[in-house]
Amino acid sequence: xxPSIALPSLRILVVDDEANMRRVLEIMLSRRGHKTxxxxxxxxxxxxxxxxxxxxxxSDLRMPVVNGIELLAKLREAGIGVPLxxxxxxxxxxxxxxxxxxxxxxxxxxxxDVEALDLAINRVLRVQGVLDHNxxxxxxxxxxxxxxxxxxxxxxxxxxxxxxxAPTRATVLxxxxxxxxxxxxxxxxxxxxxxxxxxxxxxxCAAIPAEMLESELFGHEKGAFTGAxxxxxxxxxxANRGTLFLDEITEMPMALQxxxxxxxxxxxxxxxxxxxxxxxxxxxxxxxxxxxxQAVEQQKLREDLYYRLNVFSLQLPPLxxxxxxxxxxxxxxxxxxxxxxxxxxxxSAEALAHLRAYAWPGNVxxxxxxxxxxxxxxxxxxxxxxxxxxxxxxxxxSVGAEQSDIGDLDLEAAVEKLETRLIRSALNASGDNKxxxxxxxxxxxxSIWYKIKKYGL
Numbered sequence: 145x146x147p148s149i150a151l152p153s154l155r156i157l158v159v160d161d162e163a164n165m166r167r168v169l170e171i172m173l174s175r176r177g178h179k180t181x182x183x184x185x186x187x188x189x190x191x192x193x194x195x196x197x198x199x200x201x202x203s204d205l206r207m208p209v210v211n212g213i214e215l216l217a218k219l220r221e222a223g224i225g226v227p228l229x230x231x232x233x234x235x236x237x238x239x240x241x242x243x244x245x246x247x248x249x250x251x252x253x254x255x256x257d258v259e260a261l262d263l264a265i266n267r268v269l270r271v272q273g274v275l276d277h278n279x280x281x282x283x284x285x286x287x288x289x290x291x292x293x294x295x296x297x298x299x300x301x302x303x304x305x306x307x308x309x310a311p312t313r314a315t316v317l318x319x320x321x322x323x324x325x326x327x328x329x330x331x332x333x334x335x336x337x338x339x340x341x342x343x344x345x346x347x348x349c350a351a352i353p354a355e356m357l358e359s360e361l362f363g364h365e366k367g368a369f370t371g372a373x374x375x376x377x378x379x380x381x382x383a384n385r386g387t388l389f390l391d392e393i394t395e396m397p398m399a400l401q402x403x404x405x406x407x408x409x410x411x412x413x414x415x416x417x418x419x420x421x422x423x424x425x426x427x428x429x430x431x432x433x434x435x436x437x438q439a440v441e442q443q444k445l446r447e448d449l450y451y452r453l454n455v456f457s458l459q460l461p462p463l464x465x466x467x468x469x470x471x472x473x474x475x476x477x478x479x480x481x482x483x484x485x486x487x488x489x490x491x492s493a494e495a496l497a498h499l500r501a502y503a504w505p506g507n508v509x510x511x512x513x514x515x516x517x518x519x520x521x522x523x524x525x526x527x528x529x530x531x532x533x534x535x536x537x538x539x540x541x542s543v544g545a546e547q548s549d550i551g552d553l554d555l556e557a558a559v560e561k562l563e564t565r566l567i568r569s570a571l572n573a574s575g576d577n578k579x580x581x582x583x584x585x586x587x588x589x590x591s592i593w594y595k596i597k598k599y600g601l
Contacts, residue, residue: 157182330344350392
């Protein structure tokens with residue numbers, strides 16, 4: 145005898161007009177760890193299934209009132225997609241095949257043993273898993289397009305603008321707050337463009353020291369300067385025929401902006417220490433977290449470069465302006481962390497309300513970090529408000545009031561007020577779990593107990 149198959153515990157509806165057969169199936173299934181409910185005919189089964197809560201139906205084919213085929217038809221007509229295994233006698237194979245055509249997942253020939261039952265259930269679970277996965281992917285296609293998550297009006301408008309500009313050669317200037325997804329949008333433009341099969345090269349102008357940025361962009365010849373021991377291909381050359389994404393363009397030194405303008409105008413680049421020009425065919429997408437016109441006025445961005453980059457501009461919405469996308473975004477980040485599994489924890493209604501009340505200064509990037517932390521705090525269980533240690537907008541305004549109440553320059557009193565507020569926030573966020581609150585505050589458990597006692601919390 146082959147080893148038994150390990151199956152998850154299911155809630156199964158057994159449908160048969162013979163009481164003895166129902167009882168045999170109940171015993172077989174309960175011994176495998178499943179929970180069973182019984183019905184004596186198809187109509188009674190249909191009424192139970194309309195209430196929901198079943199993972200599987202095992203139904204006899206021949207029954208009075210409503211038979212197995214008729215039950216299957218009623219389920220499909222009502223849009224009830226619970227999988228069904230049909231039980232049939234040896235002489236009714238054609239009927240079983242007909243049942244499969246109508247949507248039955250499998251059938252069992254009488255008589256059968258527990259291993260045959262296990263195999264049938266296992267086949268159904270595998271098929272249903274594929275169907276569920278495909279359904280999830282279809283839903284994701286609606287909610288996640290080229291990395292952009294959500295279906296709020298702001299995101300749908302952004303998608304439309306991306307689809308308008310992507311097929312063209314136009315230079316694009318992206319503006320938006322830190323963490324709003326500027327690189328995601330730049331990649332979406334690249335993937336939707338005729339250059340999708342070429343390289344997408346990204347460089348953060350704020351992350352590279354000014355003296356090194358020129359070499360990163362233009363490249364250099366061997367011996368061009370001290371330490372140039374070999375030639376280096378710059379990002380312009382690397383992105384040739386593809387897309388170059390210049391993030392935080394307003395942090396680029398003004399002298400280097402002048403050279404960038406020439407590259408864009410002439411479509412050619414010359415390596416540092418070189419004496420010949422290299423022709424380029426690339427698209428440039430630039431981004432800034434500043435208001436572009438204000439950056440020009442503050443002399444952070446050359447005006448002529450601004451006009452050259454601003455052929456097509458896109459303003460990314462902050463998260464606080466697209467709060468309807470929060471459920472989809474949380475699901476997206478959860479799936480990133482735990483994978484595409486049915487066991488991914490869900491977001492409670494209280495947690496969603498908690499997240500909607502927050503101002504999101506760090507936008508989508510901040511949400512991603514908070515979801516990762518929430519998964520650790522929840523231990524894989526349902527995500528509750530306490531797993532997101534953030535302050536609501538109302539709490540933030542009360543903090544400002546508290547700070548204004550400090551009044552004089554009494555440092556000790558100010559520290560006490562601040563520590564009290566932070567400890568209370570951490571205790572609220574952790575559900576009054578002292579150890580977890582200490583972790584959130586990055587202090588020891590001993591310290592938090594001491595301060596709770598000291599401040600009489």
